[in-house]
Amino acid sequence: MKIRAAVLEEFGAPLEVQELDLAEPKAGEVLVRVEACGVCHTDLYTGSGADPSGYAPTVLGHEGAGVVERVGDGVASVAPGDHVVTLFSPQCRECIHCRDERTNLCLAIREQQNRGFLPDGTTRLSRDGEPVRHFMGTSTFAEYTVMPEIALAKITPDAPLDGACLFACGLSTGLGAAINTAKVQPGSTCVVFGAGMVGLGAVAGCRLQGAERIVGVDLSDERLELARGQGATDTIRGGPDAVQQILELTGGFGADYTFEATGLVDVMRQALESARMGWGLATVCGVAGKGETLDVVPRFLITGRRIAGSSFGGVKGRDQVPQLVDRWLAGELDLEPFLSHRLTLDDVNRGFELMERQDGIRSVIGFAQT
Ligand code: CU
Ligand code: ZN
Numbered sequence: 001m002k003i004r005a006a007v008l009e010e011f012g013a014p015l016e017v018q019e020l021d022l023a024e025p026k027a028g029e030v031l032v033r034v035e036a037c038g039v040c041h042t043d044l045y046t047g048s049g050a051d052p053s054g055y056a057p058t059v060l061g062h063e064g065a066g067v068v069e070r071v072g073d074g075v076a077s078v079a080p081g082d083h084v085v086t087l088f089s090p091q092c093r094e095c096i097h098c099r100d101e102r103t104n105l106c107l108a109i110r111e112q113q114n115r116g117f118l119p120d121g122t123t124r125l126s127r128d129g130e131p132v133r134h135f136m137g138t139s140t141f142a143e144y145t146v147m148p149e150i151a152l153a154k155i156t157p158d159a160p161l162d163g164a165c166l167f168a169c170g171l172s173t174g175l176g177a178a179i180n181t182a183k184v185q186p187g188s189t190c191v192v193f194g195a196g197m198v199g200l201g202a203v204a205g206c207r208l209q210g211a212e213r214i215v216g217v218d219l220s221d222e223r224l225e226l227a228r229g230q231g232a233t234d235t236i237r238g239g240p241d242a243v244q245q246i247l248e249l250t251g252g253f254g255a256d257y258t259f260e261a262t263g264l265v266d267v268m269r270q271a272l273e274s275a276r277m278g279w280g281l282a283t284v285c286g287v288a289g290k291g292e293t294l295d296v297v298p299r300f301l302i303t304g305r306r307i308a309g310s311s312f313g314g315v316k317g318r319d320q321v322p323q324l325v326d327r328w329l330a331g332e333l334d335l336e337p338f339l340s341h342r343l344t345l346d347d348v349n350r351g352f353e354l355m356e357r358q359d360g361i362r363s364v365i366g367f368a369q370t
Helices: 039-050 109-113 161-168 170-181 196-206 221-229 240-250 263-271 299-301 315-327 346-354
Strands: 002-008 016-022 030-040 062-071 083-086 125-127 144-150 150-155 190-193 214-218 234-237 257-261 281-284 304-311 339-342 364-365
Touching: 002 257, 002 346, 016 144, 016 346, 030 083, 030 161, 039 346, 062 144, 062 161, 062 304, 083 315, 083 346, 150 161, 150 315, 161 170, 161 315, 161 364, 170 196, 170 240, 170 257, 170 281, 170 315, 190 196, 196 214, 196 257, 214 221, 214 240, 221 234, 234 240, 240 263, 257 263, 304 339, 339 346, 346 364
Parallel strands: 190 214, 190 257, 214 234, 257 281, 281 304, 339 364
Antiparallel strands: 002 016, 016 125, 030 062, 030 144, 030 364, 062 083, 083 150
16 A cells, blocks of 8 residues: 655655555554654654664654554454554563563564564565665554554553553653652652653652652753643752752652653763662663763662663553553543644654754644545
C-alpha cells in the first residue's frame, strides 16, 4: 500500500514528507493505522546525526498510538480494531530478561531493530523498490506502520489516542523510574532533576507511590509550575548550588530517592550527591552524549548511596503500559498539561523547532484528517 511518511533523507536536514510503499505484515507482524505520535528528543537526536548508530533513509517516530488494521500469520494477542501503543522496547515474554522481574530489556529482536530491520532482517518500507529502513522498530511518523506483535501494547479503546501515545516513551519512562526502578516507598522524600516529559512523569510516579515530599528542579519557572501541577511540593532553580539547596531542604541529609531526567552528566552527579547517606538511591533516566562519563566520588557510595539506571522506566510494555493507561483514565494522571501543541504530519519539522526552543512539553501529530 501507499502511505505518507516523514523520511529522514540526510542528517541535519529537515524531514521530507513523501509517499512510500508499505508491504503487508508477515508472520508475527501487525499493520497499525497510526492515529497520534509524539515528537521526542530521540527523533531529533537521530535526525541531527549526533547518534553514531543512526542511518538514513529511514522513517522516524516512536511515540505512537493507533488502531490495528491487519495482522500477519500467527498473531494472537491483537486483532483488527484493537487500540495499541507502540513499544520501541518490546516484550516477547519468553527471553531470559522477559522472564525475570528485574529488567524490561527484552532480548528477542534487539539486533535487527538496532539496524533498522524487522525481526526477519528485512524491511516493509520501500521506495521505488529500494528498501527504506525502520527506526526503533516503530517508524510512527507515518499514516501506517508494520511492527512486530511483541512491540504492541493493547490498551482500552476508551483512551484518547493523542494522550495514549505519551505512554509509548517519555511519560512511561518517568512514571516507571519511580514505580519500577526506584520503587519509591510511601512517606519518602524525592527529588526530580529536569521537568520535561520524563521528569514530570517521574514527579507523577513519586506522587502515585505516596511520596510525602517531592522537590522539582529545573531552570525554567514555567516548567517548575508544571512540576507542581504533577505533585511537586517544593521547587528549586537548578544550577551549581542545587545540591546545597536540597541538603538545606532536607535537614542536611539529602533525599531518599533522586531522579535525573536531563541527560547531563553534571546533573547525574548532583542526583547522586543529593541522595541521602545510608540508603539514598539516585536513578538515572537521561541519555548522556556519546563518550561522556559520569564522575562519582566513591565516598558517596561507601556511605550507602546507590545509583541505578532506568531504560523506559523498567516498564515491561505489553503488561504495564495498559495498566498505566487505565490509571490515567481513572483520574490518577493529568495529561492535558503535557499536550502543548497539536500538529499534522506535514508540520513535523515544526515539532522539532518547538522542542529545541523548549516550547511546551510535547507536540503530538494527529493523523485523523491527513
Ligand atoms: Cu522518545
Ligand atoms: Zn523478551
